[in-house]
Amino acid sequence: MPEAVETMDGWYCLHDLRKIDWTKWKKASEEERKQAIDELQSMIREWEAVSEARDGSHAFYSLIGQKADIILMILRPTIKELEDIELRFNKSKFAEFTTPSYSYVSVVELSKYMSKAGDNPEENPGVRARLKPKLPQWDHICFYPMDKRRNGNDNWYMLPMDERRQLMYEHSLTGRKYAGEIKQIITGSMGFDDWEWSVTLFANDVLQIKKIVYEMRFDVVTARYGEFGPFYVGNILQTDEIPSYLAV
Template sequence: MSERPAPTTETQHAAATLDGWYTLHDFRSIDWTRLKAVDPTARQEMIDEFVAFLGSLEEVETRGEGSHAFYSILGQKADVVLMVLRPTFKELEQVELALRKTKLYDYMIPSYSYVSVIELGMYRGSGDGDPYENPHIRARLYPTLPKAAHICFYPMSKARRDGDNWYTLSMDERKDLMYRHSMIGRSYAGKIQQFIGGSTGFDGWEWGVTLFAEDSLQFKKIVYEMRFDEVSAKYGEFGDFYVGNILPKEELGTFLG
């Protein structure tokens, strides 16, 4: 497992973070018109090769060296998303390269991507001992992503407006607000699993939020409820939302056939 330095030092302003696996969300659209023109034998070869590619990611996941999720996406923003977790940027690049070398890639159009690192904000401290050795914390920093029926991804930032500036609040104020946020979150235990990727310095927003649920309606419920909470109501700024359904490799043939 990758070794990490001690939690980022808490300055007067920044909350210390624990940082886990690097994360890439790779959203792609399918060039359906071109794909439909491919003869069925060649198309099946492409599908088989892509299934083998997904199989190779599963092997990494089984070894506990990373994780991934593959979902179809509703609407016109994209057709599929591959979310990949790896210990280093280099390993994320290797997955990207392997994807690019598949035949199916030639029929994929990039739609959106997002780079972040699984992050736990230590607003309430991290307890005794080295948090990177704590099995509960490790399970959250280096998770095996759930195989839930549905995914919801969106990037977000905290406001830096005159009047409502998250970054000029005191640590105590932010601790208090985050506590209230976590209490709403906890009321969704068993319904939603959330993965927060810190992306300041990595991508266009400050966090990438990935939610998994068996019941797609829970995404609307939690996001709506959080909108009334001060952290989101005053300080939340959101990018586009991407939602979709799990796409097991066994169903890829039907999806693309």
């Protein structure tokens, strides 16, 4: 019988994607726009303080293409805190000028495929740190949800553990080639959202994102078992640059 791999779960994660209603934004008075921007910046600065204290982390990026304009990715120790942040954002002045386009609820996940028998990776400080990651403020983000296929002969969940471990090992070798170029955050979302995992990639060279996603398509685990949702790609939106991003 195939057996489930044990997962280690860390901070809870919300990806909150919105469109900006530019028509409404342009019609607003200068004073209203200033109020919205000031409140948004002070909210983000509060999150920066939370991140400094290592009680959470976040990423704020503008997106390219028509699927959404901005993405806020936020990590917190509890799912309740994610709700508080979502609510606060929804009640903010700036939210009056946005419409929701996508959201994703998950939890930072590492599996024990690679751990040695008898080891408890949860005691490893490196593993613990990866469960509560500080998101890098790199220039670009790429976010997408994905599944492992369950279809006829291509059913990931019917494979024996050793076979899955081997395929994940091969996956990790491709991943390691991108050390220093790509930082990946994998979150699990079974029971939380519509896909099984979310993948968030950070890069300073945006082309590295295309290269890793392409190269991984040839790993058996992806070629045979990977299914993908929509892809979102964007540029970092520094807190100080928000006024110029929103200037009309």
